[in-house]
Amino acid sequence: xxxxxxxxxxxxxxxxxxxxxxxxxxxxxxxxxxxxxxxxxxxxxxxxxxxxxxxxxxxxxxxxxxxxxxxxxxxxxxxxxxxxxxxxxxxxxxxxxxxxxxxxxxxxxxxxxxxxxxxxxxxxxxxxxxxxxxxxxxxxxxxxxxxxxxxxxxxxxxxxxxxxxxxxxxxxxxxxx
Amino acid sequence: xxxxxxxxxxxxxxxxxxxxxxxxxxxxxxxxxxxxxxxxxxxxxxxxxxxxxxxxxxxxxxxxxxxxxxxxxxxxxxxxxxxxxxxxxxxxxxxxxxxxxxxxxxxxxxxxxxxxxxxxxxxxxxxxxxxxxxxxxxxxxxxxxxxxxxxxxxxxxxxxxxxxxxxxxxxxxxxxxxxxxxxxxx
Numbered sequence: 149x150x151x152x153x154x155x156x157x158x159x160x161x162x163x164x165x166x167x168x169x170x171x172x173x174x175x176x177x178x179x180x181x182x183x184x185x186x187x188x189x190x191x192x193x194x195x196x197x198x199x200x201x202x203x204x205x206x207x208x209x210x211x212x213x214x215x216x217x218x219x220x221x222x223x224x225x226x227x228x229x230x231x232x233x234x235x236x237x238x239x240x241x242x243x244x245x246x247x248x249x250x251x252x253x254x255x256x257x258x259x260x261x262x263x264x265x266x267x268x269x270x271x272x273x274x275x276x277x278x279x280x281x282x283x284x285x286x287x288x289x290x291x292x293x294x295x296x297x298x299x300x301x302x303x304x305x306x307x308x309x310x311x312x313x314x315x316x317x318x319x320x321x322x323x324x325x
Numbered sequence: 326x327x328x329x330x331x332x333x334x335x336x337x338x339x340x341x342x343x344x345x346x347x348x349x350x351x352x353x354x355x356x357x358x359x360x361x362x363x364x365x366x367x368x369x370x371x372x373x374x375x376x377x378x379x380x381x382x383x384x385x386x387x388x389x390x391x392x393x394x395x396x397x398x399x400x401x402x403x404x405x406x407x408x409x410x411x412x413x414x415x416x417x418x419x420x421x422x423x424x425x426x427x428x429x430x431x432x433x434x435x436x437x438x439x440x441x442x443x444x445x446x447x448x449x450x451x452x453x454x455x456x457x458x459x460x461x462x463x464x465x466x467x468x469x470x471x472x473x474x475x476x477x478x479x480x481x482x483x484x485x486x487x488x489x490x491x492x493x494x495x496x497x498x499x500x501x502x503x504x505x506x507x508x509x510x511x
Contacts (some may be wrong), residue, residue, distance in 0.1 A: 151476045151477070152476050155472060155476060159501060162498075162502065163501045163502070163505040165508040166501060166508070169454060169508075170473070173450060173451060175447075176369060176447065176454075176474070177439075177445055177448065177451035177452065177455075178365070178368050178374075178445055179374075179445065179446055180364075180374060180444060185361055185364070188360060188364070189356050189360060192356065192382060192385045192386065192389075193356075195382070195386055196349070196352065196386070196389050197349070199386075200349075
């Protein structure tokens with residue numbers, strides 16, 4: 149059975165007017181200008197040929213146009229916000245997943261060596277209360293001290309101290325207090 | 326003996342289009358075989374010849390641009406109808422945005438317009454059918470046209486409109502009822 153017969157059977161009971169129309173009318177009443185379809189084909193083929201020529205001429209630049217078009221699409225507010233969020237998440241993920249060595253390295257870089265320590269103490273010597281320094285020095289180096297420590301000779305004594313002395317002073321209980 | 330255009334198989338057309346240097350010849354064959362059918366399909370949807378002329382040209386250019394990427398998942402015939410239908414719907418939607426007429430008003434206006442149209446020479450029944458079609462919602466109108474005028478099977482319609490067969494049968498049934506009622510009331 150052809151599709152036309154199927155359609156007519158389908159309509160037979162519910163739409164007799166439409167069956168009658170389909171059987172009696174040969175068209176819809178629409179018309180086109182004379183030679184329209186021949187002209188249409190020519191117009192379309194011409195447009196296609198022009199497009200094909202432009203494609204050849206613009207060949208190398210096509211990738212650039214596509215790139216720019218894609219970029220313009222991506223830079224629309226919504227896609228741009230989505231991309232920025234994704235980039236932020238990726239950056240956070242990478243930073244978070246770094247091994248502790250980075251932090252260790254950071255800690256090492258930030259740690260003070262003896263020279264820094266000495267330089268710091270010397271530079272900020274006025275910030276230390278003299279009495280405290282004297283007591284600390286006496287407590288730590290009491291046995292070695294040849295003369296009593298006073299405010300006058302404190303700076304001289306500190307100048308004579310080497311790295312080990314400073315370290316010892318730094319580690320001493322009195323300093324920690 | 327020259328082969329009739331209708332006898333040329335879609336595979337032959339597609340083979341020519343895929344072949345280097347034969348693309349234009351292949352596309353010309355495609356136009357010979359399908360441009361008229363596609364035009365009438367579009368014309369019945371957009372009604373006016375000048376509008377149909379614009380839509381068919383856009384449609385055929387799109388077909389040319391996309392034919393290289395045509396995968397053959399559906400038949401060439403349904404693929405072409407899908408493009409033509411989508412182009413027509415896009416055109417009608419754009420037109421609808423600019424107009425504020427209700428469906429009833431549109432039907433009245435269409436009647437007047439068709440009577441004055443130099444490219445419409447229909448009789449009273451044909452005019453009544455066009456006015457009745459104008460009263461349908463867009464989807465039902467497309468479904469009715471593909472089934473009643475293009476005589477497509479539901480399976481083919483399903484490929485064109487990417488809708489389930491069940492849904493199409495329901496839409497067609499509603500459309501038929503409404504048109505029959507409008508024709509009887511004439």
